[in-house]
Amino acid sequence: MKYKISEYAKLNKVTYRTVWAWVKSGKVQSELTTTGRILIVDNEVRKQTVVCIYCRVSSSENKSNLDSQADRMIAYANARGYKVDKVIKEVGSGLNDNRKKLIDLLNDKTVDVIIVEHKDRLTRFGFNYIKTLLAMQNRKIEVVNQVIDEREDLIADFTSIITSFYARIYGQRRTKRKTEQLIKKLQDK
Structure with missing residues (x-):
C-alpha cells in the first residue's frame, strides 16, 4: 500500500518531520510520483484494533446510568481515534466474579482494547491481575478516569x-x- 507522508505519520503516530527524516535516511521505502509527490511504500498488513467499551452499574435502580456511561466512553474512544466495535452494558456488583458479559469479554481474544470509565466498573478487586493477564496476550485496558491519590x-x-x-x-x-x-x-x- 502507498501513503502520503502525512497519512503514514498519522498511521504510525509520529510527526510529519519524523517520516520525512526516515525518507531522507532510507529507513522507509518511498517513491516519487510524476507530480513530485513522495509516497511511502508500506507492504505491512495492518491489523485493525478491535475496541470494546465495558460499562457496569451495581443495581437495576442505576440502569439509566448505563447509557450515559456508554456515551461518555464512546466520546473518549472517538477522541482517541478508536473505532468502537462493541459496547457491553452490564448490571451487577463489582464484587461478583461471575458476571457473564465480563467473562465473555475477557475470553474474547479478538478484543485488543477494553475501555472502562473507572477501574471499579470492571472489578472492585483484582484489577491489576486482569490488566497483567491481558498484557500477556498483547491486549490492554484503558481506564478513562484514573485515581491519582x-x-x-x-x-x-x-x-x-x-x-x-x-x-x-x-x-x-x-x-x-x-x-x-x-x-x-x-x-x-
Whole structure:
C-alpha cells in the first residue's frame, strides 16, 4: 500500500518531520510520483484494533446510568481515534466474579482494547491481575478516569466493601451515607 507522508505519520503516530527524516535516511521505502509527490511504500498488513467499551452499574435502580456511561466512553474512544466495535452494558456488583458479559469479554481474544470509565466498573478487586493477564496476550485496558491519590483509592475500596456487605446484611442501598460517616470518623482519628 502507498501513503502520503502525512497519512503514514498519522498511521504510525509520529510527526510529519519524523517520516520525512526516515525518507531522507532510507529507513522507509518511498517513491516519487510524476507530480513530485513522495509516497511511502508500506507492504505491512495492518491489523485493525478491535475496541470494546465495558460499562457496569451495581443495581437495576442505576440502569439509566448505563447509557450515559456508554456515551461518555464512546466520546473518549472517538477522541482517541478508536473505532468502537462493541459496547457491553452490564448490571451487577463489582464484587461478583461471575458476571457473564465480563467473562465473555475477557475470553474474547479478538478484543485488543477494553475501555472502562473507572477501574471499579470492571472489578472492585483484582484489577491489576486482569490488566497483567491481558498484557500477556498483547491486549490492554484503558481506564478513562484514573485515581491519582493512592489513599483516595484505598478509601474508595474500603467504602465499596462496607457498602456492599452492609447492603447484603440489611438489604438496603441507602447505606452509602452511613458508610461515608464511618469513614469520616476513621479519617478524623
